Amino acid sequence: MNILATPIEGAAVVELELREDDRGFFARTYDRAAFEAAGLEPAVEQCNLSFNRKAGTLRGMHLQVAPHPETKLVRCVRGAIVDVIVDLRPDSPTRLEHVAVELTAENRRALFVPAYFAHGFQTLVDDTEVIYQVSGAYTPAAERGLRHDDPDLGLPWPLNTTVISDKDQSWPLLSERPVSDFDPLPHVRSHTDDPRRRRA
Template identity: 90%
Template sequence: MRIERTAIEGVAIVELERREDDRGFFARTYDRAEFEAAGLEPAVEQCNLSYNHSAGTLRGMHLQVAPHPETKLVRCVRGALVDIIVDLRPDSPTRLQHVAVELTAENRRALFVPAYFAHGFQTLVDDTEAIYQVSGAYTPRAERGLRHDDPDLALPWPMAATVISDKDRSWPLLAERPASDFDPLEEQETSA
């Protein structure tokens, strides 16, 4: 693997180093030690598969707040998509900046998404599949999202969204939400 850092601290593109012969090729897609050496949080607790019928399908922009933040490693295994992440770390000098990467079955790239980054993608062709390795379990009460079409973000989607969930369409705009919306959750004390 080759881990290429981006202009935003903590974000990386993972390129495969293929070992080819008459059978095809072999490549390591994940190595905890290499991720740690690159300063990336390598924990994987859950893996997800997303299948998308139509080009233009948009999923996102999702994240989870503390104490349930997630890192993700996203790879397109069929078709093609544009993956976009937005920095929502509170004290980051790149807060609200984004990284956009084309992930395809052919280029076999992956995008490492740090905690506190909203993540989403749009499919470029029909029948696109993506696999996510995620550092934590889905926790609905910790889930937050951004509108894909928020004018304050001006995200570079390659086309108009043809399919999007009602939930993703209805996230509030940044200008309409309290700044505390992305603060850590207060854990409820439970008595025995």
């Protein structure tokens, strides 16, 4: 695999190296040693699959704060998406800047999302499926979100939004809350962990 840096430090695009023959091809999609060598958090605790019926479906923008931050490796295995991440790391020189990457079943790329990055995507075609490898369990008390249409972010969604959850549509704007709302929490009770309530 090839791990390619993005304009924001810590976020990376992962391209596959295909070994092809008459049968088709073989490719490694994840390699702990390669991720560690690139300075990326390799832990995987959950894998999730998101199916989306309509083009223009928007999911995001989601993250969790410490002590339950998450890293993600996001790959589109059917259809196509624009995947967008926003840097919310405390003291980052690129805080509130974003990266957008097109992930498709054809290009087989993945996007590595570091901890303290809000993540979301919009489907470009009907019947799109997205797989996430996630480093931690869903913890509702640590969950935060950004509005996909926040004018202070100017995120580059290519289509009109056709489907979005009430929850994602109701995240407050940045102008309505302090940016410190995304900083680490002093305490999160562990009994709030419930992987069955995982959101996408």
